[in-house]
Amino acid sequence: xxxxxxxxxLHVGQRFVSEPEEVTEEAIIRFARDNDPQYFHVxxxxxxxxxxxxxxASGWQTAAATVxxxxxxxxxxxxxxxxxxxxxxxxxxxxxxxxxxHIEGExxxxxxxxxxxxxxxxxxxxxxxxxxxxxxxxxxxxxxxNRDPRRRETSGADDVRMKTV
Amino acid sequence: xxxxxxxxxLHVGQRFVSEPEEVTEEAIIRFARDNDPQYFHVxxxxxxxxxxxxxxASGWQTAAATVxxxxxxxxxxxxxxxxxxxxxxxxxxxxxxxxxxHIEGExxxxxxxxxxxxxxxxxxxxxxxxxxxxxxxxxxxxxxxNRDPRRRETSGADDVRMKTV
Numbered sequence: 426x427x428x429x430x431x432x433x434x435l436h437v438g439q440r441f442v443s444e445p446e447e448v449t450e451e452a453i454i455r456f457a458r459d460n461d462p463q464y465f466h467v468x469x470x471x472x473x474x475x476x477x478x479x480x481x482a483s484g485w486q487t488a489a490a491t492v493x494x495x496x497x498x499x500x501x502x503x504x505x506x507x508x509x510x511x512x513x514x515x516x517x518x519x520x521x522x523x524x525x526x527h528i529e530g531e532x533x534x535x536x537x538x539x540x541x542x543x544x545x546x547x548x549x550x551x552x553x554x555x556x557x558x559x560x561x562x563x564x565x566x567x568x569x570x571n572r573d574p575r576r577r578e579t580s581g582a583d584d585v586r587m588k589t590v
Numbered sequence: 591x592x593x594x595x596x597x598x599x600l601h602v603g604q605r606f607v608s609e610p611e612e613v614t615e616e617a618i619i620r621f622a623r624d625n626d627p628q629y630f631h632v633x634x635x636x637x638x639x640x641x642x643x644x645x646x647a648s649g650w651q652t653a654a655a656t657v658x659x660x661x662x663x664x665x666x667x668x669x670x671x672x673x674x675x676x677x678x679x680x681x682x683x684x685x686x687x688x689x690x691x692h693i694e695g696e697x698x699x700x701x702x703x704x705x706x707x708x709x710x711x712x713x714x715x716x717x718x719x720x721x722x723x724x725x726x727x728x729x730x731x732x733x734x735x736n737r738d739p740r741r742r743e744t745s746g747a748d749d750v751r752m753k754t755v
Binding site for chain 2: 428438453455456459460461462463464475476483484485486488489490492493497505506507508509510511513514515516541543544569573
């Protein structure tokens with residue numbers, strides 16, 4: 426069952442784990458043709474001669490998938506969506522066709538937006554792991570999350586558990 | 591004319607500017623359907639009700655395009671490709687259909703790889719700008735760049751101008 430989360434429903438330390446998803450060769454090539462057409466992302470044959478010894482996914486595909494896992498595969502939804510403000514990513518291991526990835530992450534910071542009373546900033550620290558539990562990527566993102574319009578009207582900022590990002 | 595660059599050809603302060611490229615509505619939607627299917631990235635009609643007031647590109651699309659601009663639209667090529675190690679990105683303004691983006695960036699750090707004599711690390715600091723010169727994104731990436739096999743055999747590490755990343 427999916428749970429709708431507004432900014433008011435988040436707390437520092439809150440964890441999110443996603444259902445695993447397979448990364449197919451076809452998806453790797455489709456992503457890379459448009460967005461990162463280096464030979465080790467688009468051509469399984471010449472990729473064998475690369476430092477990876479075979480086709481690997483673009484890091485941008487894994488980064489985008491990490492946030493997609495949070496939004497679609499973690500049992501939570503964020504009404505109105507989330508908007509990335511900034512992110513730091515480290516790519517630790519190559520992602521290959523057939524790998525099954527999931528994410529494990531937690532909220533590490535929350536603060537209200539000064540310019541927009543309708544939203545708050547959440548910092549999310551995640552690891553993206555393969556089936557063997559190896560970390561293929563770490564990603565920290567600061568995202569704008571919508572506040573609940575109803576709770577916003579009836580409670581002050583002091584009621585929101587906050588930690589400065 | 592395109593110039594092939596190995597690690598030995600890079601120096602701190604070296605600048606790269608790309609040819610502008612238009613971001614189309616079709617490309618925004620195609621990217622987002624697979625990678626970031628939030629309504630303000632995939633549906634021009636409901637996107638009007640979002641905080642953006644219309645369709646905007648996924649930040650991951652702009653991030654990937656930034657490195658693609660460096661590799662394909664800056665007049666330089668990197669034989670054997672480049673591999674991202676880590677990156678920090680800030681998204682400053684929304685990217686909308688019809689925006690024409692280009693990148694302006696420079697090498698801000700260079701160091702040889704200890705584990706692989708065939709490659710070095712380059713740090714690249716970039717801004718992605720729209721036609722009006724407004725910064726839509728800043729991106730710093732540390733990337734593995736191939737060394738020149740010929741120069742590698744005939745010169746020691748001391749010959750390479752380096753700065754610790």
